Amino acid sequence: IVSVSSKTYLFGRGLKGRFDTSKILEAFGGGGHSFASAVKLENVSAERLKTLLVQILKGEDPAIRVKDVMNYPPFALREDMTVEEALISLAERNFAGAPVLDQEGRLVGVVYKKVLLKVAKLFPSKQVKDFMRTQFHTLSPEDFVWDAEAILSTYGEKLIPVVEDQKLVGVITRLDLMQTLIKQTEPLKPSHRKVQLPKEVEELSRVVEKICQELGFKGYLVGGVVRDILMGRRIWDLDFVVEGDGLKVAERFAQHYGVNVHPFPEFGTAHLKVGDFKIEFATTRRETYPYPGAYPVVEPASLKEDLFRRDFTINAMAISVMEEDFGTLIDYFGGLRDLKDKLIRILHPLSFVEDPVRILRALRFAGRFDFKPSKNTEKAMLNALSMHLLKHASRGRLLKELTLAFREEKLLDILKLYRQYKVLEELIDGFQWSQDLELKLEKLKEVLSWHKIEFPDKKLEYGWLYLVILLEKVRGEEFLRDMSAPAWVRELYHTYKEQAKEVIRKLHQAKKPSEAYLTLKGFNEPFYLLLAIEESLRPKIVLHMEKLSKLKVDVSKFAGLKGKELGRAIENEKLRLMDETFTLT
Template identity: 30%
Template sequence: MTGKNEKENRPLTIITSHVNADFDAMASMLAAQKLYPEARVVFPGSQEKNLRNFFIQSMVYLFNIAELGELDFSAVTRLVLVDTKRRNRIGDLRRILDNPGLEIHIYDHHPKKDDDIPADRECHMLTGATVTILTGILREKNIPITAEEATIMCLGIYEDTGSFSFPSTTERDFKAAAYLLSRGANLNVISTMITREFNPEQIGLLNDMIQASRHYTINGVDIALTGVTTDNYFPDFSFLVQKMAKMENIDAVFALALMENKVYVVARSRTDDVDVGEILGQIGGGGHPSAAAATVKGKTIAQTEQLLFEALHAKINPRRLARDLMSSPAIMAAGDTTCKEAKALLTRYNINALLVGRDRSGNSGFTGYITRQVIEKALFHDLDTIPIREYMSMEISHVHPDADIVEIQDKIIGNKQRILPVMENERVLGVITRTDLLNTLVQQSRPSNHEFPRLNGNASNKRSRVVVNFMRERLPKSILDTLCQLGEAASRLDCNAYVVGGFVRDLFLYRSNEDIDIVIEGNGIEFARTFARESGARIHTHEKFGTAVIIFPDGFKIDVASARMEYYQFPASLPVVEMSSIKMDMFRRDFTINTLAIQLNPGNFGRLIDFFSSQKDIKDKVLRVLHNMSFVEDPTRVFRALRFEQRFGFTIGKLTSSLIDNAVKMNFFKRLAGKRVYAELKLILKEENPAPTILRLLDYDLLRVIHPDLIIETDFKTLLDTAKKVTDWHDLLFIDETYERWAVHFMTLIRHCGLKATREICTHLTIAPRYAKMFGENRLSTEKQLSLLERRKRMTHADVYNLLKGFKTEMILYMMVCTTSRMAKKRISHYHTQLRNVTITISGKDLLKMDIKPGPIYSKILQAVLEAKLNGVLRTREDEFNFARERVARIRTKQPEISVDRKTGGNSAA
């Protein structure tokens, strides 16, 4: 036992590399083991598929491997890192870095960075492969290499240099490969491992990558960005990115793939102008200037793209014109804004100076600016309610969008100006701050060859194509003409108009949808007023939200909104709305499939804009949120997600599903106003078949949002299916009357709730009193009548009529949903289709002619006539008169009243 402990406590050296180890990493670990023969080799995570197959099948015996789970981290005294020097690239092994007295040796070919792991001994060269460095050391030390070891090491060089075709390949790589060939490296084995044949799955994914690619030309460099999604991890993704770069002849490509719950980013570059290793280093990845990768957790593809573009902004050498440096839209405040309100604006947008405009839009120019320091001094002196125009700086210069860096620098520094407006045609397009200028000047001074120009607000990551012919095929001429007129009106008003959202989504789903939503880059309400006036329509506006509804004489409606962004002051609150651009307007929406926009302006009519790969998700039938705070900000989107999933036959993406689970677990719905839940629930119940969505609510434990004690019995699914069948049956009768179909489904949902729980539900959801009465007292009364219909064996038609008269269609259908009795169903359906429409032709005037004194006797006689007619005793008007006369005669002679024998008179309703 003592011997074992001594062995366990012996100083331990381990050799490791980065997670997702490739051939270069494996070859480098093998070479390092030759330099440290006492060391154990540890893989920090998964290896690439090709590597695993090769490794397991043939060469495992060459390595002195230790399993990660069996390793005593505290016993490690020396750590040998190969092919990496980044803390975030070695997985759980980064815990070893905190071991006291740890000695670190690094062998790597990646460019150095400030946050690299500090080493006691480091061998670094800019070669095509790390194993090239180690091969040179082994050669210098005359350490023998077997043919099998030479094969593995040479394989690492071939793989990481792209068979000596990558720009990162150096003379040392050729020399190292030549030496390994002299040591017996087998080129047949290497060729077999390097050459990969496409399988159908790879071909399909590569096609998706090419179809989804979006191109940008930055300083003459062609950069492609593409994004795909797979449910499972795809090990050959980097191989496909390399193939795509070659096939499409792209200078640089950035490919994103959402696999399971992670976004993998792979980049390839064939130009010195683009250092993809440095760019992906900004989002937690790394690599060479020509090849790099990153893994992003807890983000959607849209969010990761945003991170990537921010990294490009930071590393691209910007064009030095005002339009490229400015931040847009400019954050402005009107002169009557109070100091307290201005402080909130500065804090919300994390800025230090605020432009003061004649109004908040910027269309009327500006009058000055005010700084954070001035505001804070004003608040210190209790001047919270004083308008900022009282303390703003009014001496302020501005520049044209085409102003160069010299003019910008002169006006900001020369005038000691904190903020510089960028203006064109009396409109404020954006602002340049002193920080913007400082960052540009610092980037100018860097001697890097791998800086990128900064993307301006207009060079957004959108993919566009013209779909005019598709619109002509799919849309009625009247709708197409209206869209053309909207675009022409927008151009006359010098603004951009887009048709967006569900209308465009359903266009590509081949579903009919004439609910037109128009977004205006500008003042949407002013546009709607002008268009309505020109087309003879009415308008209804919502100034708070910047929206309007145009109502045509024939009742057709168009919704118009200003392009806007929203922010939420706390979870589940209503959004605060501000003016913005079409991209920001799309980004605030719920799901990627709702972010398509078609421009309507002449010259660009029919240009489809897809910022967030909506077309790809529509094609794949996947529902995804745009950012991972989506359900935190607006939990009602959860209901919408499940409704869309079932309506379109889509699947909710894995990340989106986990975000729903999180929203339920964190109970973000508790702050949600009941009427907002009711609005979403009502939309679900109005679906053609609401049952599947309601069952999905049950899957996510969301029915408790309606009421915590909502009772779900074992017959719940059967009830929902029956409700669909019953309402479909009624609709097929083509009865010329309206009814609330959704109300039948709602009553089915709360079927097992008592009056107290029902009232609590109606109060919580703020249901209108007339519906609250229907769902409560009327529903329970209906259930009592239904019990009589089910129990009584024999009933005349008149009995059924008297039992059901007065009930609305919703209640009649609800009874048919609830009953399992065939006899009761038959009685209810006969009443609904036949009996309820039975009337008699005689009236009180006819009884008056029979010299009957008006009074309660009239209603008794007429009721008796009706019951006789319901039971089939009376057929003609003459029959009714004769029956009434006989009834009157009996009354006058005080004979027993006429009644229909329940056993023999009339047709049995059963």
């Protein structure tokens, strides 16, 4: 490699018949014989060229061509859109500019948000074509990234449309090139971290890779599964995204394993199950929110945009499942760093404004992992809460997220965060935290820890019991109905609210085991656990659950009795045995 002024020359020599230098230099647009080749590049440093050359010699596939780094499918504005409409479209996607198409879909210009903002007050109804640039540069997918760098640095443009056969196929921006340049100018070392996938996950991912290769697509593991693999947690759910058509990949994947697939074409997603794994396939997409907390409007996009739309950096990483870079971690936004620093960080300042439901998600992950919101994330969260955006968000989505929180093992930690940020006050009419309520929740945790140990076979969704306590002093029936709480939970709430005080009074008065038994008889186990919050009653409740309710009597002595007489005799004998065998403490 020889560098002269702005030019860099790469010469290759190889043993004839043993090593083909021309194939290596073809990657840079060079040529020659198999044993002697050369290429001349403009504005590419010798150190950068060296880094790229070594990656190619190692069999890696560095981003050299525009097609390797461009965003596709591209987002574009129509020339007949008003300035106001165009600004809304750009703001929803957090874009600084976009190509402009005419009614036939032909590329006719480029427009920037900064220009539209300047004219928006005076001419909001004017059309985009009145303010777009009609003289601009374009590139083809096969051009080199340094050609794009030269255009952006020389002419001050912020984006370049990528055109093939006179059709807009992509967009390349300064950010794309800056990230690529950083990777290509680092000292010689692996530019991406390789991740070892769990065995079963790797097997499934290899099938996805094969299908994507056949269809000409690219596939990636994304989101929570990547986070959990990096944290060494057990994997149950797999999310794959496909640059191409996720539904097609899902169909073939389902055929391979002989399972049913459930497609959702409007969202470009499909769900299926293989063994213990719940698997989702999606086409890479961008999302926009018509109003805070609304269900998103979806459109196809690149992997980078797909990751950028996600909630937090720790959930915005991907792992390639393609053969050329299988297991390579793709981390545009510092998610790995935030995992190490135990931080929850949003990807852009308006994240909570666009989707206030993310406030609940942030606190759920913070509680689950013992993480903290970053300073800017906390500031944005407090700002969104002060605007009461949770009250305007989709009730269904909020309650669905709340239901997920009540299924978490570390629910109490999440509830403490809810109290710190006054979240439940926004969601439950009339709700207020108190010292007594917090003490009750702590005592319930003690009771449930005991129950898990003593009754490991009893499968109870403990989170609902916490919710019953939280709703004790408000009108919670409607809230439970909105949450689609199970029938047993709604019944428990009603029983606890209407009868708990009287049952507690009778239990305090009970002097004999039989009296405690008769007081508690007919209620269910979740009700007993709520009563056991009162420590002075726990011995009686524990005795009932472990001994009294399971007491059996010898019915042979009542051989001559039938029907109600037999039932009364058995019950009286049971009461007698209780008082004879056990004592209340």
